[in-house]
Amino acid sequence: MKIYVPLDSAAVALGADDLADAIVAAAADRNIEVQVIRNGSRGMAWLEPLVEIETDAGRIGYGNVDASDAAALLDGKLSSLGKVDDLPFLARQTRLTFARCGVIDPLDLTNYQAHGGLVGLRRAAQMDQAAIVDEVTKSGLRGRGGAGFPTGIKWKTVSDATADQKYIVCNADEGDSGTFADRMIMEGDPFSLIEGMAIAGLGVGATKGYVYLRSEYPVAIRVMRAAVEAARKGGVLGADVMGSGRAFDMEIRVGAGAYVCGEETALLNSLEGKRGTVRAKPPLPALEGFMGRPTVVNNVISLASVPVIFEKGADHYASFGVGRSRGTVTLQIAGNVKHGGLFETAFGTTLGEVVNDIAGGTASGRPVKAVQVGGPLGAYMPVSKFDTPMGYEEFDQNGGLIGHAGLVVFDDSADMLQMARFAMEFCAVESCGKCTPCRIGAVRGVETIDRIAQGDGAAIELLTDLCETMKDGSLCALGGFTPFPVMSALTHFPDEFAAQKQAAE
Template sequence: MKVFLPRDAAAKALGAEAVAEALAAEAARRGIALDLVRTGTRGMIWLEPLAEVEIDGVRHGIGPMTPADVPALFDDASKHPRALGPVEDLDWMRAQTRLTFARCGVIDPLDLADYAAHGGLAGLRRALEMPPAGIVQEVTESGLRGRGGAGFPTGIKWSTVLKAEAPQKYIVCNADEGDSGTFADRMLMEGDPFTLIEGMAIAGLGVGATMGYVYLRSEYPDAIEVMEAAVRIAREAGLLGESVLGSGRAFDMEIRVGAGAYVCGEETSLLNSLEGKRGIVRAKPPLPAIEGLFGRPTVVNNVISLATVPVILEKGAQYYADFGLGRSKGTIPLQIAGNVARGGLFETAFGMQLGQIVGEIAGGTASGRPVKAVQVGGPLGAYMHPSQFDTPFGYEEFDGAGGLIGHAGLVVFDDSADMLEMARFAMEFCAVESCGKCTPCRIGAVRGVETLDRVRQGDGGAVEVLTDLCETMKDGSLCALGGFTPYPVMSALQHFPEEFGLAREAAE
């Protein structure tokens, strides 16, 4: 009997390990040979722990499982009280365009042969037959943009590093996923680590870098364990080292664990931390592509950006570019969280309207109350009002609506949320997490909290002070932390002026 069960951190938090133990015990009691494959998650977190039983070659889902549900699984899985039918036929799965996450939840994350059997390494093998400039051109033509938040064209960054002359170049993967409501990086590393390794190797071949580092946050112990094991397996199999897949071209990599500073999600703070220095923002220029890690040309990309590269090299730039909207090419892994009926990861082409994501995909609020706002882009993202729910999910489209996509995390709030308190939380978050490098962030955030407290106490004049302060922070901050802090504050003020003690006419 073959059963697939996630070892993903979210599934484990919801009881997957207890279900695994119950499966082993029940199989032993019945004298049945159990082939239990531990996978990543499919992304349907509301159904975790989700067991999948192979019936006539088709994987049928049963979930959410508890140890008490296990015995019935060995009778007739298709008639189990929690049976869902073929997993690939579920609405959540059928509505997706899974490119980056195609293998996540499908394979054993540490089985390199299984990875290759499901299309892995095809992109790397093609890259090994191409000149470096050809690899960079392929990524450029795909339209891939940084999935870590800024949306900067990946090909331009790679091209800059390729053209830079230096005795050593580096690939650095930013896996310091610190935004609330985001978990795509973690899910990918826990569920399909070889695709990240493959993407980093392709990047190294493309720009002439022979060494890479994954900067992974300490709060992700499962991802650290899986990534470290995957790197060892890849090195032993010749995927990493002095001769990648016997090509004679070198690329190796290491996993480095950060100490948990939010600001180290900013690329130059991350580089300082990697070098053993305090994680504070560097002034730019020079850009990391010119003087990055240890002063050498460095590609710094997010996990999802690098993990998407193998798909582009395997299927071609045009295939990837054909998905999406305008300059937002390809797919985006939406991370749906907060007060939602169905939370999880949903990969889709850019262009879906925000209201469709919240209403149809997420199923509205878990509380059953009306949606009041959706914060998109992490704790410093704008609060999108229901009147903006026709906004297509694209970088320029969200920018035009006063928001940002960021790492594509969506946190949903119902009508009981206090938006003044939420705005204060965002400002306080910045005050606590600031590295203190620049004045707008170091001092502005502290003054912002104080000003919001004045607003809470009924000081109407404080709103004008708050508006001026936000403009100063946005225009003067060295990094996104201070620059984006005004987004939640100003969007909350714009859409919910009554909660700030203002008449709507005055706010407008």
């Protein structure tokens, strides 16, 4: 009997390790042969740990299984959710990047290949640099880390640069609250990231890659390191990638708890062993990146989406989406929601559909007040903006940003003044200190919001002015985008800032 128990952090944090042990022990008691496979997560966080038993009819799921349920599970006494693939949350998705996540054994290269793995890399190994870059450009893939920069253009810049050494750096410093897609794919389908990086290496002529992975993700670090080893053994990495005659190898590097290192130039400094301060651009990392050499810096999801583009073709990928947002978006639905998790779908679904329909509203059962989209630097979108389609330009036009596509839902008990204050406080804690608007502005921001809370209405104008300065004068998105949550809270929920004033008067 094959039983799947996720090794994903969310499942583990809810007891999956103990559960896996309990299943093995209960099977031994019963003298039945059980193969426990530690898969990734299917992305239905409210069901974790979600156990699956393989049957002739498909994989049958059991939700919220506790270690104490192991015996009942084996004895067939637990009530099931039915076939996991038929669960509406999964059945409604278009899974391209996450097609294998939760399905396969993450560290079994043979299993990976049985589900379409390495088809893309084999194809890329037959193509020259220009053709590889062209395929990525045609797919319309844009940076999934937040900035949405066209991946093909970045690759072309690096490909065209001349240097004795070029690098592929994967930004796995996923520090935004409400995001976990990078973590999930690294834990659940690490070979897809490795394959994507190898294709990037062949595409731009880079022979060395690094994954800069945050230290807050111990499971992802362990899985990625093991996967790199397995990929070397399998000939995916090394001196002769898939018989192409071209070399590419990679290393996993661990961050050290600095949010700002998710900014690409701070990340490069950190990787070089320096303080994680932001660099002024230009020079672009594509020309002078890691160790001053031409470097592709891409987010995990951008790189992990590359294999499917090469497997199914750029046109197939580009056939999904809306406007200039092509392909799929890996929505991460989090916070106060009934059905939270990973939902991959074509760009274009509206925010309201995601929150009310897919996620089923709040977990508390209270009305939704606001949704912070795009992490701590993203705007609080009020219910009145729920018709905004999930797309880069579409969010921009509505005063927000899609960022890494994380959504944090708040019910009506949220205190928006406090959320605005937290945004400034977070910026103050995490500022790298290089530029004044961010370093000093965030501290003054906290003080100014405290003045508003104490009834000083005149401070609202000051806060607005401060946000303008931070937005225009900061070197990177930390100082530059902190005004998004602050100003969106102030603009959409003015009563919460004014009411404080009246209460004090």
